[in-house]
Amino acid sequence: MAMRAETKHSMLRRCNGWDYRQPCIYQITLVLADRKSKALGRLEIPALPSGAQNRPLQVQGRLLQANNVSGSSVPSAEAIGSALALAASAEIALTPAGEAVKREFWALGEHHPEIKPLFIQVMPDHVHFIIHVTKPMARHLGQAMAGFKTGSSKAAIGKGGLWAEGFQDTILFHEGQLDSMFAYLRDNPRRLAVKQLFPDLFRVRNDLILALPRQAQKERELPLSAQNNLGLPLSAQNNLGLPPQAQNRPLCSVLGAGAPSVKAHFSAIGNLFLLDSPNIIQVQCSRSYLAYRRIPKPGGGLKIARNEKGEPIIEKTTPEFETKRDELLAAAKHGAVLISPCISDGEREIARLAFAAGLPLIALRNMGFSPLYKPGGKLFDQTANGRLLLLAPAAWPYQTAEKRMTRFDACAMNRIAQLIAGDGAAEINYHGMKPNDIDRLVCEAVKGGQDGR
Numbered sequence: 221m222a223m224r225a226e227t228k229h230s231m232l233r234r235c236n237g238w239d240y241r242q243p244c245i246y247q248i249t250l251v252l253a254d255r256k257s258k259a260l261g262r263l264e265i266p267a268l269p270s271g272a273q274n275r276p277l278q279v280q281g282r283l284l285q286a287n288n289v290s291g292s293s294v295p296s297a298e299a300i301g302s303a304l305a306l307a308a309s310a311e312i313a314l315t316p317a318g319e320a321v322k323r324e325f326w327a328l329g330e331h332h333p334e335i336k337p338l339f340i341q342v343m344p345d346h347v348h349f350i351i352h353v354t355k356p357m358a359r360h361l362g363q364a365m366a367g368f369k370t371g372s373s374k375a376a377i378g379k380g381g382l383w384a385e386g387f388q389d390t391i392l393f394h395e396g397q398l399d400s401m402f403a404y405l406r407d408n409p410r411r412l413a414v415k416q417l418f419p420d421l422f423r424v425r426n427d428l429i430l431a432l433p434r435q436a437q438k439e440r441e442l443p444l445s446a447q448n449n450l451g452l453p454l455s456a457q458n459n460l461g462l463p464p465q466a467q468n469r470p471l472c473s474v475l476g477a478g479a480p481s482v483k484a485h486f487s488a489i490g491n492l493f494l495l496d497s498p499n500i501i502q503v504q505c506s507r508s509y510l511a512y513r514r515i516p517k518p519g520g521g522l523k524i525a526r527n528e529k530g531e532p533i534i535e536k537t538t539p540e541f542e543t544k545r546d547e548l549l550a551a552a553k554h555g556a557v558l559i560s561p562c563i564s565d566g567e568r569e570i571a572r573l574a575f576a577a578g579l580p581l582i583a584l585r586n587m588g589f590s591p592l593y594k595p596g597g598k599l600f601d602q603t604a605n606g607r608l609l610l611l612a613p614a615a616w617p618y619q620t621a622e623k624r625m626t627r628f629d630a631c632a633m634n635r636i637a638q639l640i641a642g643d644g645a646a647e648i649n650y651h652g653m654k655p656n657d658i659d660r661l662v663c664e665a666v667k668g669g670q671d672g673r
Contacts, residue, residue, distance in 0.1 A: 240360050241358070241359070241360055242353070244353055245398060246350070247349070247392075248348070248349055248351065248365065250346060251345065252384065253383055253384045255384075257345070259382070260317055260345065260346075261314040261315055261343065262312070263313075263409065264311055265307065266311070267306045304414065304604065307410050307413035310410050310413035312341075316376075317376035320375040320376040321342060321375070321376050322342055324368065325337055326340075328351065328368060334353055334357045335351050335352070335354070337349065338350040338352055339402060339405060340405075341408050343408055349405075350405065362387075365387050369383045393517075393518075411594075415594065418604065421489075422594055422595075424591065425492075427485075428488045429484065429486075430486060430495065432484045432636070432639040432662075485613075485614035486612060486613060488611050488612070489589060489593065489595065489603070490608045491607065494581075494607075494609045495582070497556070497557040497580075499644065500556070500558075501556045501557070501559070501641060502558075502560070502641040502644055503548055503646075504560075504646035505544060505565075505570065506564065506566070507565070509566040510538065510541040512532045512533065512535060512568075512569075513534070531572075532565075532568075541566050541569075544570075545570055548570055549570070549579065552574060552577075552579040552581075557582060558570070558571075558574055558580065559583075559640055561630065561633035563625060563630050575598045578605065578607060580607045581609075582609045583609070583610050583611070584610075584612070584637060586616055587617065587623045588614070589612065613632070615667050631653060631661055632665045
């Protein structure tokens, strides 16, 4: 196994144990030192009237109303569909500086014969490109990127200082990843247009406050007699024509809708209105229900094996998982919102299937969001369609390195999901931890950030 080269340059993300001199295909991202300048180009949406360019779209049609979500509005499904069609025409009109950067990229092989440039997408404040290192390099990739940054900066603005320090890299490791790389880069203008048209859906909120009920932990799940002939829990039946006295009331809402029990602080991105659904059902799967196949990754450790479509390969499944999967997806198709901590492989698989089916999901994270965070891949489209909300307890801030999921994190996230779901909460075995200890973990996690406010 190749050993990690000793270097002193700055990289925003590095694959530990990987020798960055060896042949491989890389996706590289560089950002401007002054991102607000948008010096490389401007977004244009040809399908929009000229007067509507570069500002949020004033969509036509019914807007969902919620008095307890201040300053946010989520357009109707019809308005979203219309705007997404407009965004498909988006393109980047390059400035002279952007054109210069593009020329320097295609000349990269003249300075580094081991590097073959494959594709570049220039955005107003950053660039993505794909390169193929065709044979072992005498020097580290970081040194080649430093040279490109110097040369492109001088070509674009006549001096250094165009780029921020470091770069971000993604390494092609599995079959089918290259097509995904090309598709992601080509899709960048559309994604930027969607964010411009619906800024509230893609704005990181670090001030979200929820009222969590002081609810006793359940000792068992709802009995089968509490489910209708569709196999849905009671909390999924509100849209099935039940009389008012048989419908459940939401046990969690945005602060201001009523007297709070526990004032819980979160960071969030996505559709806040999903929290107001009266039909929130918790996704909870034992680790024994389903397992993905794991394979070694460079630098040590294991990662999830994926097929040519990028889908995780299932190593083991059980009838218990299949029953739970079918019940939860059926409930979501009948109007329920799923909430999941996405801890076990089974919980991740149900979330993946919900994404594929376009079903609404609230997903919990064990750390917050960077200031420029945006959901990637399929998460982006789910966010754009108003079907996704990502929540992170405020006392667990963002960190650049991957955060390991501890047992304490998992217990707190499961309990938070229970409290938000209310009557749709799942039965969870906390393996000997006392209820008061679990709730203490929750209070620590949502106490209002690192300073506890």
